[in-house]
Each structure stands twice: as structure tokens, then as C-alpha cells.
Amino acid sequence: MTNQYEVVIGLEVHVELKTQTKLFCGCANAFGQDPNSQTCPVCLGLPGVLPVLNGEAVALAARAALALHCTVNSYSKFDRKQYFYPDLPKAYQISQYDQPLAENGHVTIQPSDGKRDIGIERIHMEEDAGKLNHLGQRLEDAEGSLVDLNRAGVPLIEIVSRPEMHSPEEARQYLVELRTILSYLDISDLRMEEGSMRCDANISLRPLDYTGSLADLPRVEIKNVNSFRNVQRSIEFEISRQRQLLQTGQRIVKETRGFDDASGSTYSQRSKEEANDYRYFPEPDLPPLVLSETWLQNQREALPQLPDELRQHLAQRGVAERDVEVLVQDLNLYHYWSQVVELVPDVRLVTNWLLSDYSRLMNAKGLNFATPQVSADGLASLLTLITSGTLSGKMAKEVLEAMFETGETAEAVVKRLGLSQITDRNAIKEIVSAVVAANPAVVQDFLSGKEKALTFLVGQVMKQTKGQAKPDLVNALLREVLAAYA
Amino acid sequence: MGMIDWDAVQTAEHVQRGEVSAVECIEEALLRIESTNPTVNAFLHVDGEGALAKARFMDHNLTREAKANLPLAGVAVAIKDNMVTTDMPTTAGSKILEGFRSPYNATVVELLERAGAIVVGKTNMDEFAMGSSTEHSAYGVTRNPWDPNRVPGGSSGGSAAAVAARMVPLALGSDTGGSIRLPASYCGVFGIKPTYGRVSRYGLIAYASSLDQIGPLARSVRDLARTLHLIGRHDEKDATSLDVDTIPESPIPTALQSLRIGLPEEYFGEGIDIRVRTLIEKTLDQLRESGADLVPISLPHTRYAIATYYLIAPAEASSNLSRYDGVRYGLRVAGDDLIHMYQKTRQEGFGSEVKRRILLGTHALSAGYYDAYYLKAQKVRTLIRQDFDNAFAQVDLIVTPTVADLPFKLGERDLDPLQMYLTDIFTVTTNLAGIPGLSQPVGLVDGLPVGLQWMGPPLSEDRVLSAASALEAILPPPEWPLSGGIQE
Numbered sequence: 026m027t028n029q030y031e032v033v034i035g036l037e038v039h040v041e042l043k044t045q046t047k048l049f050c051g052c053a054n055a056f057g058q059d060p061n062s063q064t065c066p067v068c069l070g071l072p073g074v075l076p077v078l079n080g081e082a083v084a085l086a087a088r089a090a091l092a093l094h095c096t097v098n099s100y101s102k103f104d105r106k107q108y109f110y111p112d113l114p115k116a117y118q119i120s121q122y123d124q125p126l127a128e129n130g131h132v133t134i135q136p137s138d139g140k141r142d143i144g145i146e147r148i149h150m151e152e153d154a155g156k157l158n159h160l161g162q163r164l165e166d167a168e169g170s171l172v173d174l175n176r177a178g179v180p181l182i183e184i185v186s187r188p189e190m191h192s193p194e195e196a197r198q199y200l201v202e203l204r205t206i207l208s209y210l211d212i213s214d215l216r217m218e219e220g221s222m223r224c225d226a227n228i229s230l231r232p233l234d235y236t237g238s239l240a241d242l243p244r245v246e247i248k249n250v251n252s253f254r255n256v257q258r259s260i261e262f263e264i265s266r267q268r269q270l271l272q273t274g275q276r277i278v279k280e281t282r283g284f285d286d287a288s289g290s291t292y293s294q295r296s297k298e299e300a301n302d303y304r305y306f307p308e309p310d311l312p313p314l315v316l317s318e319t320w321l322q323n324q325r326e327a328l329p330q331l332p333d334e335l336r337q338h339l340a341q342r343g344v345a346e347r348d349v350e351v352l353v354q355d356l357n358l359y360h361y362w363s364q365v366v367e368l369v370p371d372v373r374l375v376t377n378w379l380l381s382d383y384s385r386l387m388n389a390k391g392l393n394f395a396t397p398q399v400s401a402d403g404l405a406s407l408l409t410l411i412t413s414g415t416l417s418g419k420m421a422k423e424v425l426e427a428m429f430e431t432g433e434t435a436e437a438v439v440k441r442l443g444l445s446q447i448t449d450r451n452a453i454k455e456i457v458s459a460v461v462a463a464n465p466a467v468v469q470d471f472l473s474g475k476e477k478a479l480t481f482l483v484g485q486v487m488k489q490t491k492g493q494a495k496p497d498l499v500n501a502l503l504r505e506v507l508a509a510y511a
Numbered sequence: 512m513g514m515i516d517w518d519a520v521q522t523a524e525h526v527q528r529g530e531v532s533a534v535e536c537i538e539e540a541l542l543r544i545e546s547t548n549p550t551v552n553a554f555l556h557v558d559g560e561g562a563l564a565k566a567r568f569m570d571h572n573l574t575r576e577a578k579a580n581l582p583l584a585g586v587a588v589a590i591k592d593n594m595v596t597t598d599m600p601t602t603a604g605s606k607i608l609e610g611f612r613s614p615y616n617a618t619v620v621e622l623l624e625r626a627g628a629i630v631v632g633k634t635n636m637d638e639f640a641m642g643s644s645t646e647h648s649a650y651g652v653t654r655n656p657w658d659p660n661r662v663p664g665g666s667s668g669g670s671a672a673a674v675a676a677r678m679v680p681l682a683l684g685s686d687t688g689g690s691i692r693l694p695a696s697y698c699g700v701f702g703i704k705p706t707y708g709r710v711s712r713y714g715l716i717a718y719a720s721s722l723d724q725i726g727p728l729a730r731s732v733r734d735l736a737r738t739l740h741l742i743g744r745h746d747e748k749d750a751t752s753l754d755v756d757t758i759p760e761s762p763i764p765t766a767l768q769s770l771r772i773g774l775p776e777e778y779f780g781e782g783i784d785i786r787v788r789t790l791i792e793k794t795l796d797q798l799r800e801s802g803a804d805l806v807p808i809s810l811p812h813t814r815y816a817i818a819t820y821y822l823i824a825p826a827e828a829s830s831n832l833s834r835y836d837g838v839r840y841g842l843r844v845a846g847d848d849l850i851h852m853y854q855k856t857r858q859e860g861f862g863s864e865v866k867r868r869i870l871l872g873t874h875a876l877s878a879g880y881y882d883a884y885y886l887k888a889q890k891v892r893t894l895i896r897q898d899f900d901n902a903f904a905q906v907d908l909i910v911t912p913t914v915a916d917l918p919f920k921l922g923e924r925d926l927d928p929l930q931m932y933l934t935d936i937f938t939v940t941t942n943l944a945g946i947p948g949l950s951q952p953v954g955l956v957d958g959l960p961v962g963l964q965w966m967g968p969p970l971s972e973d974r975v976l977s978a979a980s981a982l983e984a985i986l987p988p989p990e991w992p993l994s995g996g997i998q999e
Contacts, residue, residue, distance in 0.1 A: 066615050070834045072608065073595045073617060073714040077750050105830055107876075109853055116833030172838065304876035306885060309720035309827055311750050 035188035049076030068178035070114030095130030120151035144187035357394035364401035526585035533585030540587035581627025607860030617714020634669025664694030689938025692950035696913035696962025707945035711746030768802030773906035829872030913962035
């Protein structure tokens with residue numbers, strides 16, 4: 026038996042779809058409403074009700090599947106997953122079991138040893154359950170529990186990865202890229218803290234000399250971790266816990282564990298041996314879901330530009346690799362960037378300004394690019410003042426800060442502060458000549474080879490122009506005048 | 512002939528012409544219920560006040576033209592208690608739904624009311640439609656109006672008995688394995704189970720979702736046709752509802768000479784009560800004499816039908832009945848914790864037959880058994896459907912006895928659930944195949960009714976009704992239990 030293990034991680038990600046209505050009834054799919062205000066007989070599971078499939082949900086799910094390079098099955102079906110729990114009004118969840126909507130996709134990650142595809146085994150549709158509010162800590166010892174069924178019946182897709190990640194970092198990258206792709210589709214709020222994106226992680230340690238099937242390795246599932254960071258933390262904890270068990274000759278129990286944020290550790294919830302038999306069987310109230318090639322083609326055509334296409338596009342436009350990722354991760358930022366680039370074709374200048382000074386100011390104010398403080402037009406006119414030579418970079422920073430504070434246009438700030446750069450060659454030359462005449466000793470130093478002396482002279486000119494002279498012009502003119510002394 | 516003898520069509524025509532008022536029709540029904548229901552126990556709930564208020568509204572507010580557009584104007588109708596209604600409680604014959612009031616109406620109830628029918632009450636049934644005798648109700652047995660010591664059949668026994676005892680001219684039942692046709696046969700009324708998907712199941716408390724179908728029970732073929740014409744509509748609230756043309760309002764009796772009728776050998780073998788067999792064969796002779804071409808056929812997988820049915824139906828039922836957990840509505844029996852509350856609620860809320868089927872179904876769906884039971888049953892179901900496809904390539908319709916025997920005595924099959932299950936042997940196949948089946952009274956033996964079953968291809972209800980109408984025309988008019996009611 027070896028002491029060497031390979032970490033094996035698979036992720037199951039639930040994503041709530043941002044449809045108008047719930048998956049099987051006409052109730053509004055809206056977050057944060059009064060308890061049980063978004064319910065009807067169907068999602069309450071009253072006697073006699075029947076589900077009717079929401080076509081919008083199928084379209085959004087299919088688009089997710091296509092964007093994740095899955096094969097969307099022309100024939101899939103719904104099944105009942107049965108268990109008793111107060112947040113599940115019918116005591117079964119309508120899900121897809123053995124014939125899911127889509128299969129065999131992938132997400133590309135970029136670990137340090139190069140790009141790799143993480144396989145997606147399947148994507149299926151299902152309805153969400155409601156929420157319990159316990160008067161106490163947990164259901165078992167609560168004095169009472171209040172059931173809110175607003176979320177019951179909200180459409181979900183479950184994206185099941187293959188067990189092909191080998192470190193917490195790879196798992197994080199997979200999640201980030203998955204969320205980026207889905208965010209482009211605009212099919213979900215993707216907010217982990219609100220539960221519109223949820224992640225379960227399956228972790229096992231494979232002894233390097235193990236040759237059996239992965240499915241036979243004892244696997245631990247960590248349920249419902251509420252942030253990317255905590256997914257990573259919980260996996261890190263779980264790896265060291267399992268490693269320690271194995272190294273001390275103990276057995277790993279196949280079980281479901283929860284994650285405790287405060288201590289950063291996982292704790293046992295229930296062992297798989299006592300797990301439910303869900304008694305899946307085909308949902309008799311819903312006909313099979315049959316999708317035509319034409320319909321699928323329409324969904325394919327409805328796909329927006331995806332992150333990989335954008336990466337290529339930005340690289341072609343000459344954006345540096347590191348900046349490309351920043352733009353790709355934040356679509357609002359990218360949209361803002363494209364608007365500015367339309368007006369100011371210097372891609373490097375725009376990217377630098379946007380990702381450094383502008384972003385710093387936005388962050389300081391806690392804003393994001395969904396609601397930019399200064400419009401793309403506004404930033405473009407500021408940058409145009411730089412390219413035209415009216416403002417130096419240093420001045421432009423000052424102007425931008427003022428624009429953020431007061432909401433003025435760049436031109437207005439420049440005018441108010443009297444900041445415009447002196448670019449009049451004759452005006453500067455006059456001052457340059459005066460400075461040279463007034464500092465014969467320094468001129469002598471320069472002529473005897475002390476380059477530093479020039480810096481002093483530039484400083485003098487800038488001082489007399491209150492910093493508004495264009496520095497490179499001052500430099501050029503000084504050299505020109507000094508040449509006459511040589 | 513008095514009002515009591517009118518079928519639904521006659522009743523509506525009288526109301527439409529203003530010859531009787533809707534109030535008179537409802538009063539007649541209520542009186543009749545008052546006098547006979549104490550013996551028969553067909554109704555679980557009667558809403559006399561509500562029904563009269565609706566009748567008064569119709570009489571006072573509707574013009575003759577408006578009433579002429581109501582095909583069931585003033586017709587008192589009884590609804591099996593597994594169809595939800597806002598005006599009355601809905602229990603499905605179960606203690607677990609005691610006091611439950613639905614916030615919405617079943618689609619069929621809406622459609623009937625829109626056609627001028629007035630719901631007077633909810634009828635007794637085997638709990639959650641599980642049974643063949645209406646003995647398995649939490650609210651007492653229903654008795655056969657022909658002989659109060661005998662069962663009315665089930666599970667729609669209350670609806671069949673209410674029509675037979677002439678409390679109402681029309682009732683709705685539901686049929687999962689014979690639950691309309693069997694009580695129709697035992698009570699001597701007409702009943703049809705439509706093609707699966709013909710009638711919306713929205714608001715029907717599910718027993719076995721892939722088999723359940725709502726249908727009418729009545730005293731004439733034309734009443735069945737008119738009612739099915741009205742309720743057999745596509746409903747977007749039911750994803751299994753078929754989007755097809757509704758059937759004609761009035762069937763035109765088929766020329767029997769043009770009809771090729773199949774007699775499946777599997778339905779005429781051993782085990783049929785000789786009195787039933789004799790009467791059915793006499794009826795077949797009458798069909799033959801009228802020119803119908805009766806040919807022997809075979810439906811070879813019939814012998815697996817009961818086994819198949821008792822895997823599929825309980826499996827679906829075990830799932831459908833899970834929602835009665837005491838959390839949101841109906842009965843809740845307090846327990847020490849959540850699981851204990853679930854257990855006590857379901858233990859006290861469900862009757863023994865329901866528990867038996869939940870256990871059967873849960874087992875059939877369990878990991879390790881699913882393939883051998885549920886999946887296998889689905890495969891056999893396909894074979895049974897193919898039997899019918901093959902048969903209907905040769906014949907227009909199939910005729911069989913509805914049930915192999917006469918109504919049995921109350922309690923007679925209590926101790927032998929298997930014997931009870933076999934009661935459905937001639938009716939379950941149409942549910943498994945999804946095809947229409949109609950039971951028609953063909954006479955009495957020893958004072959008890961006998962029913963003949965018509966079966967047709969999918970969506971052939973018009974053909975089935977037209978043939979039944981032709982047979983109705985050559986048979987003497989059906990008899991009804993003593994005209995003054997059983998009490999006299």
C-alpha cells in the first residue's frame with residue numbers, strides 16, 4: 026500500500042434559471058418576496074394538481090448545455106425523486122434521472138501545467154424545493170419550523186462534472202470558468218449567497234497504486250457550500266482530513282458532510298449507507314421532452330459571444346493576456362471597454378486607464394461596471410485630451426478624480442482648474458530661452474557632460490509654466506536651445 | 512313518466528324550454544337523496560343550499576336563449592369525491608383529507624358548471640379510488656340500490672349508486688382499472704372510461720397517474736355522449752391531455768350490419784358466473800341477429816393484465832400519496848418529532864387497503880427491484896397495448912362482459928384481497944392500453960344487473976357510443992330499482 030495519493034474531485038453545481046415563471050406552474054420566479062406569496066395549488070402540491078413544463082426553462086437549460094459543449098438529447102424525460110421533507114410539498118422532486126437533457130460537455134481550465142478540459146458528464150433539469158425557517162438551530166431540535174414555498178418549483182439545472190479535478194485550485198478554476206460562461210448567457214443570477222448557484226463537491230483520495238474503478242473508492246460529498254472560497258477551503262480541509270485518516274491506517278467512510286465556515290472544517294451529516302433510496306421512476310404526468318433539430322438550431326443561434334471567443338477577439342485587438350482575463354471575467358467592464366475603444370482607438374491606452382485608475386476609483390466607491398460612475402463617452406473625451414496632448418497623464422488622473430467626485434465633463438474640469446497643457450511651441454521656447462539665460466552655471470555643467478543638469482532646467486521651465494508645459498516638448502526645446510551654446 | 516325518470520338530456524330540454532325550472536330539478540334530486548341516501552350512502556356531502564342558490568340564479572337571471580345554450584341546463588350532477596371542488600369538501604374517501612377544502616375546482620367541474628349542470632354533492636368511493644366495492648371508504652360503505660346487502664362495485668360506487676337510485680341523472684366517476692365500468696355494471700347504469708388523455712385530470716386526486724381517467728355515469732348512452740362531448744376537451748393544465756377534436760354531442764346509432772365485433776376468447780373462458788354468461792350470450796345473439804359480424808379474436812397477454820396493473824398502479828400510487836404527510840393540509844397527528852408526526856399521521860390517516868398498495872408500490876420501485884417489477888410491468892403493458900392494436904386491425908370494436916359475476920355481498924371479499932383484485936380482470940386492460948371502454952346494462956338476472964363492455968381503439972369514443980346506442984335501441988329499456996326507492 027502506497028502513501029501517495031491522487032486527489033480526485035468532482036463537482037455538482039445547481040443553477041437556478043432566471044425564467045419569468047416557475048418550472049411547472051405560472052407562479053412568478055422572484056427572489057426575496059413575502060413568504061408563500063409566490064405560490065399556487067401546483068407548487069404547493071395540493072391534491073389534484075399537475076405539472077406543465079415551462080418552455081422558457083427548457084430553452085435556457087439547452088443554451089447552458091450548448092455553451093458548455095454538451096450534446097443536447099433530442100429525447101429526454103422527467104422522473105420523480107422521492108423523499109419526505111417538509112420543504113418538498115409533493116414528497117417527490119421532479120428531476121431527470123437516466124435520460125437527462127444533455128451530456129458530454131466540458132469546461133476548460135488553465136492550471137499551471139497548461140490548459141485542460143474538465144469533462145461534464147451531464148446536465149439535467151429539475152425543480153427547486155422550498156425553504157425552512159427553523160425556530161431553533163436545526164430541524165431536529167427546533168421548537169417549530171416555518172415552511173416558505175416561494176422557491177418550490179423554481180427551475181434548476183444540475184451540472185455534474187466528471188471526477189477530473191485534482192486540486193482545490195483546479196476546482197476553483199472550474200467553478201470560476203463555469204460561472205463566467207453561464208454569466209454570458211444571462212440565464213441565472215448566479216449568486217451563491219442567495220442560493221441561485223450552489224455547489225456540492227465529491228472528494229476522494231486515490232492511492233497511486235490503485236487500479237480499480239473510481240466509483241468504488243470511498244467518496245465524501247460536501248453539501249451546499251455557500252461561496253467559491255469556501256468550496257476551496259472545504260476541499261482543502263477534506264483532503265487533509267482524509268489523508269490523515271489514511272496515513273493512520275483508518276478507513277474513509279462514504280458519507281455526506283457539511284462545511285462549517287467559522288472553523289473551516291467539515292462535519293458528518295449522514296453516511297451513505299443509511300442514505301435514501303429515492304425510488305426514481307418516470308414522471309407519468311409529463312410526456313417525454315422531445316426537441317427538434319430546428320428548435321435546437323434556434324437555441325444555438327441565440328447563443329451570445331462566449332468567453333473563449335472573447336479571449337481570442339481581445340488577443341487579436343492587442344490586449345495583454347493578463348488584461349484579457351480581467352475583461353473576460355467582467356462582462357459589464359468589457360462592454361464599457363468596447364464602448365470606449367469605439368471612440369478612442371488606442372487599445373492599450375484605454376485598457377490601461379480602465380483597468381488601473383478607473384477601476385481603482387470604482388473599487389474605492391464600491392461600484393461595479395453595471396453602473397459606471399463616468400460614462401464611456403466621458404472617459405473617451407478625457408482620453409482624447411491625452412492623445413491630443415492637451416493633458417499629461419498626471420493631469421488626466423486629477424481630472425478623472427474630479428469627474429468621479431462632481432460628475433463634471435473632462436472639459437469642464439480642465440477649464441475649472443485651468444489645467445490645459447501648454448503646447449504652444451513659441452510660448453515654451455521663450456521660457457526655455459529665459460531659463461537657459463538665467464542659469465549659466467547649470468548650462469555649463471550640462472555642456473561639460475552632466476546630463477542631470479538638464480533635469481534641473483526642465484524643472485525650472487515646468488515651475489514657470491505651473492506644470493502645464495508638455496514635458497517632452499520642453500525637453501526637445503531645451504536641447505535645441507542648448508545646442509546653440511555648444 | 513315523471514321527472515325522476517328523465518335522463519340528463521330530457522331534463523335539460525325541459526329546463527331549456529321553460530317547462531320546469533332548475534329549482535324544481537334540484538329540489539327533486541334533493542328530495543330523492545333525502546329519501547334514499549340514508550340507505551344507500553352514495554353521498555359523502557350534499558350541498559342543497561348551494562345547489563338551490565345556483566338553480567335560482569339560473570331561473571331568475573338567464574333568458575330562455577341563454578338557457579338554450581346550456582346543454583345540461585338545470586341537471587343535478589354528483590361528483591365523485593376525488594375531484595376537487597371549492598364549494599364542498601373533498602376527501603377522496605380518506606380520513607387523511609378529512610375537512611380538506613380545495614382552493615380550486617377540477618377542470619371537469621368547471622366545464623360541467625359552464626354547461627349549466629349543478630353539482631349537488633360529492634359521492635362515496637373506495638379510499639383514493641383503491642377498491643372494487645366502495646367498502647374501503649373511511650366514511651362507511653355504499654350499498655347497491657338493487658340489493659342493500661350487496662356492494663355497488665367500486666371505486667366509483669357512490670356515483671353509480673346515485674344514478675341507479677335516481678337521486679341524480681348524471682354523475683362523474685374516475686376509472687383506473689375499472690372504477691367507472693364495474694360499478695356501472697353492478698348498479699345497472701351506463702358508464703364510459705374515455706381514451707387516456709381525452710378528459711383533463713387537473714383536479715382529479717391522483718391514484719395511478721398513467722391509468723386514471725374521468726368519465727360520466729348516466730342512465731342513457733346519449734347522456735354519456737353529451738357529457739363526454741362537454742368534458743372531453745384539451746386542457747393546458749394537464750400535459751397528458753390530448754389536443755384532439757371533441758366527440759359529437761349526440762351519437763348516431765351505428766348500422767349494426769356494418770359492424771365487425773371481436774369476442775376475445777380470454778374474456779369468455781372459465782370463471783364467469785353462468786347467469787352472467789347466459790345473459791351476455793343472449794345479448795350477443797341479438798347483435799348477431801341485427802346483422803353484426805361477431806368474430807372470435809385473441810388478446811393473448813390478458814392473463815398478465817392483473818399482475819401488471821398491480822405493479823404499475825400501486826407504484827404510481829405510492830408516489831402520488833406521499834404528499835399526504837400532515838405538513839400542509841388535511842389530517843395531522845402530533846408526534847415526538849418530524850418523522851414520528853409523518854408516521855402517526857399516515858398510520859391513522861390511511862386505511863388498510865391504501866397502506867397495502869403503498870407498500871406494494873414502494874417495494875416495486877425500490878432499488879434492486881425496479882427492473883424486475885416496475886420496468887417489467889411496463890414492458891408487459893406495451894405487449895397488452897399491442898394485443899389491442901393487432902385486434903383492432905381486424906375488428907371495429909370488442910365486446911366482453913364488464914365483470915365476471917353479479918354484485919357480491921358486503922364483506923364477502925374482505926378477507927381475500929386477491930379475489931377482490933380479480934374483480935377487475937375484464938376492465939384493467941383498457942386502462943393499461945389507454946383505450947376507451949363502456950359498460951352498458953343489458954338486463955337483470957335474479958334481480959341484479961349485468962353489464963356488457965365495449966372496447967374500441969384509441970379516440971374511438973364516438974364509434975363506441977354509436978354502437979352502444981344501437982344496442983340500446985334493440986334492448987328493452989333498462990330497469991331501475993323499485994320506482995319509489997329502496998325504502999318502500
